[in-house]
Amino acid sequence: MRRSVVTGIGVIAPGGGSREEFWQRIVGGKPAIRRISRFDPEPFRSQIAAECDFDPFAYGLTPQEVRRMDRFALLALACADEAFADSELDRSSLDHERMGVSLGSAVGSTIRLEDEYVVASNGGKDWVVDPTHVGPFLHHALVPSSAATELAVRYGAQGPAAVISTGCTSGIDAIGHAHTLIQDDEADIVIAGASDAPISPITVACFDAIRATSPRNADPEEASRPFDADRQGFVLGEGAAVLIVEELEHAVARSARIYCEITGFAARANSFHMTGLRPDGFELSEAIMDAMDRARLNPEDLDYISAHGSGTKQNDRHETAAYKRALGEAARHIPISSIKSVIGHSLGAIGSIEMAACALAIQRGLVPPTANLTTADPECDLDYTPGVAREVTVDHALSAGSGFGGFQSAMVFSRLEGK
Structure with a gap:
């Protein structure tokens, strides 16, 4: 049985714009939760979220990429860059046909789709929308697989590429899919992980409707209380993590540092x-x-x-x-x-x-x-x-x-x- 190992990690999460900042944040136990800043949350029952302070330009992404992609795809690319650098893979010596992509996402390009609809429908006033008012890359937002394509193109991955969308288990399942690709001898390296940027009015409204999110708006840092008797629901967040999943012998042959x-x-x-x-x-x-x-x-x-x-x-x-x-x-x-x-x-x-x-x-x-x-x-x-x-x-x-x-x-x- 072929075995798979993790040789690189990239993370962008609330309160942590890198793998190390993320780790220090979670072991410190200091919540990165605040009143929503991306839009006015006043009309909503839950007005708090765990937001990332993410500037794509600070991660070397180009104006063209920022215009073309939704926030969730930009987060995935920035994390993949960190993971790839962490793995110390030599791009010039890779067998690109043996490299795959497995990216998870529950809601894909939620922000871009909502923003474009608001413009096309005149703020929701027009039932029949004018398609000339939307941006030229709306089709990218409509098709979640575009994010896997962006990762594949960035690294020249010519093996299997897929987006796994199984709700809140997407991230585990995407890494599981990568693990299976390596076991089945379909790839030696898989760029695997997940990304979501769901903090938008439509998402907040959806979770408000089923009362799944916490209404503890007065003290946001204390609102997420798993297993506590006083918990009132989850707090919406955003972020991404990408792992380099590699076949064991392939990793050992290049003396890679192996996490697990x-x-x-x-x-x-x-x-x-x-x-x-x-x-x-x-x-x-x-x-x-x-x-x-x-x-x-x-x-x-x-x-x-x-x-x-x-x-x-x-x-x-x-x-x-x-x-x-x-x-x-x-x-x-x-x-x-x-x-x-x-x-x-x-x-x-x-x-x-x-x-x-x-x-x-x-x-x-x-x-x-x-x-x-x-x-x-x-x-x-x-x-x-x-x-x-x-x-x-x-x-x-x-x-x-x-x-x-x-x-x-x-x-x-x-x-x-x-x-």
Whole structure:
């Protein structure tokens, strides 16, 4: 069986414009959440978000690229540049036919599509729109696969390229797809990760309608409270993470620095409800057990779990039940944390950001905390690492995710033997 490893990481997240800034932010447990600044949020129930201070020009992107692409695609390109540089791959010696792209996104070019519609419809007043009023690159925004194309063109990747869109599990699933491409001998290198920039009026209105986001507008830094008894919903975020996923022997042959190995991945659908979750956590627990089986691990082998931990009442209880069902008594002894308490919920991007956190936790022996966890929900009675980062030797890390539509995914990263 061909094995896949992570040799490069790039991250842009709220409060952190690079891999190192992101890591320092999450281990410091200081939430990067504030009143929405991209538009006037006053009409909305939830008026807060975790925004990235992202200037694409500061990352070397050109005016042409900025005009052509939505914010989510620009975030992906900037992260890929950091990941590629981190991997120290020599572009001149690559076999481009053996390089692929696997990019996840839940909502794609939301900002560009909404902005163009507002212009074309005269602020929503005209039912019949005039297409001459829209920009020349609207078709790029309509087709989510354009972001994977941009990455492929930038790096000359001529192998498989795809956008994976499975709601909030898109980031995990995109890395899982990369892992499968390498196992199946379809590629030796895959640029893999996810990006979303959903902070727009239409997105905020959608989540307001189902009361999924927190209305704690007066104290935004304390609004994201996974597993806390006083939680009131998740906080919308944005961001991206890109990993360089490489076949093990290919990486060893060039003496690459290896963060970790991808040892297990599994996904399930709950076939239950578009936004609801079964309280017993059955499908998520099945995905966790399958991923653990593929990694050939027992529950007591796990050293850290990066939780989905969205901060909604049903998710946190569902997830706690899933860990207990999948891991048994060992679930009570494994440090678990939710970095959404610090950087919010960036929808499809968050899974790849959480996998980046797992890779860094393995490398650095430190588990980030769950911020704002002051009074635990009695039904969420596992070790959710409240408040302060913890020094832990992490040889095996699990991340689990749930997405609207009934998607449930799990992935295991492991320290490479001898590293």
